[in-house]
Amino acid sequence: MPDDATPDPYTDPIRFGQRMQILRTRRGLSRSVAAGLLGMSPSWVKQVERGEIGMPKLPTILRIAELLRVRDLTDLTGDQSAPVNLFIGPGHPRLQAVRDAVDSLVFDGDREGPSVAHLRARLVTAWAARHRAANHREVIGGLLPDLIRDAQLAVRRTDTAADRRTAQAILSEVYSLSQFFIAYQPDSALLWRVAERGMVAAQESEDPHAIGVAAWLAAQAHRDSGPAHFDAADNMTVGALAHLEQHLPGADDRTTAIVGALQFEAAYTAARRGESGAAWGWWDKAEKTAKKLHEGYYHPVTSFSRAIMRAHAVTVAVELRAGGESVRQAVAADSTAIPSRPRLARHRIEEARAYQLDGQAETALATLEKAHKAAPETIKYNGYARRIVLEETESRVPARRQRAAVLAERLRLLAA
Structure with missing residues (x-):
């Protein structure tokens, strides 16, 4: 060496x-x-x-x-006596089945491929089930293996170039759904494999919405890999936005929403860098885009909507380490307007981070309890929530320490 x-x-x-x-x-x-x-x-x-x-x-x-x-x-x-995994949750029981479906070669002999309309209906059902379920990983983990194989088969069985592009768009979205299941589980290689396949399928489809969704998820994967990958996250986001802007005039809600979601991703990465002006500047752009959506519209993949912007403001303030501002944004946010249980739980976790940052540890724990009630599987796999709970198990305040210990037990953080 x-x-x-x-x-x-x-x-x-x-x-x-x-x-x-x-x-x-x-x-x-x-x-x-x-x-x-x-x-x-x-x-x-x-x-x-x-x-x-x-x-x-x-x-x-x-x-x-x-x-x-x-x-x-x-x-x-360096202490191997008590390992504590922070940012990767436990492996879900259905992870192996999803991994096998991703890694399999689909030929299926003479079996006819499912129609695009049928796959689209199943995807709509899968997204709706994810948003409704407290145990959302269990739900979509059960749907994904067959959905992945059928979407792969649909691409192979197409007869025309136009049909193949449509099927590729569906396959890309199936991979997007897969990323929500795989994220924060102990197989980062599988996550990147799915992200890359989703991007390839999206580009093959030439569908602006599919490309935007794949870029949105790829940017998150880069950003979550650490500061050394922030430039890659920004390049992905900005490149996708440049491609989508030409489709904005007269765009439908879902295309407009993915533009807004990408704008917020740029805000998120800027906040991670500590660049306050850029972060809030991108947030302002995303809010203006949100106002173009019809009232009540909620993007099934990104959760982008008018209602989500206050929750996004909490995230920006927290990432900028602005305790007072993050609490102010948390108070201003209307959590009842978030229809998705896992997204509501994620928002509660961001609120808890705000309160913890502001020195309000008791309120942070109470907010994490609300997150657990909304969607236990979200908080179980969230590194920030796990950190707050573990930190408070060491609190000098007995009541707070006990409260944190109960939540830690629910999350299986104290298991041997």
Whole structure:
């Protein structure tokens, strides 16, 4: 290994500070930027990394883990006695069946392929079922294997170029639905495989909406991979928007909505970078797009709508680490206007992050309990929710510690 090579923090028995420095460097964060996002001084970060200060307490470790997008605390602490997976949830029992369907080659002999109309009806049913269900991963995990195989077969069985493009658009959306199931499960390679296949199918379809949805999901995958991939997320978002803008005059609600969703993705990534002006600027553009939608319209894939913009404002403020502003936006948001149970649960988690950031830990826990009630499978797989709950199990306030422990038990965070 070259003398200037970066050591691997996951294999050598090195101390916490060294691991923190290696992981921070890999994420492309300077000490001053990391310190600002942690609410600490650059000198504190320097002292920790040099070992002049011992390992911080659990609440601070969890904030560092969130900042560095560490998926397992042992990657940061080196302590293998109590691994805590933060940003990847447990593998769902139906994951293997979905993986097998994605990886299979579909020939099916002489079996006639399902019609596009039939597949479209099944997709509509699947999206509706996802939004209604508290156990949404269980529901769509049961539908996906047959839907994936049938959509693949439909593409193979088409007779004309036009029919093939239509079938490719359907297949792309099936892959999009698959990403909602696979996300935050322990198979990132499968997630990227599905994202790439969805983008290929969308481009083959030449359908603006399909291309927009595939780009929207790909941008999220890049952004969630860490700061080193923020440029890739932006390139995906901006490129898709440039392609879709030519279709905007006279566009229907679903095409308009995917444009708005992509505009918010740009806001989200800017907020992750800490670029307040750009983040709120993109949010303003998305809000103007939302106002072009018919009242009550709700995009089945992205959840983009007029109602969702206040929830999006909470996310921007939280990612910018603006505690007071994020709480103000949380208070202003009308959660009753969100018809999707998993999306409502996600919004509750963002509200909880806002309250935690503002020092209102008790309210944060109460809000996470609401998220659990709306959709247990959403909070179970959400790294931010898991971090808050684990942090509060170490609270000095007995009642709060007990409340967090109960929620941690529900989420199986304390299981051996």
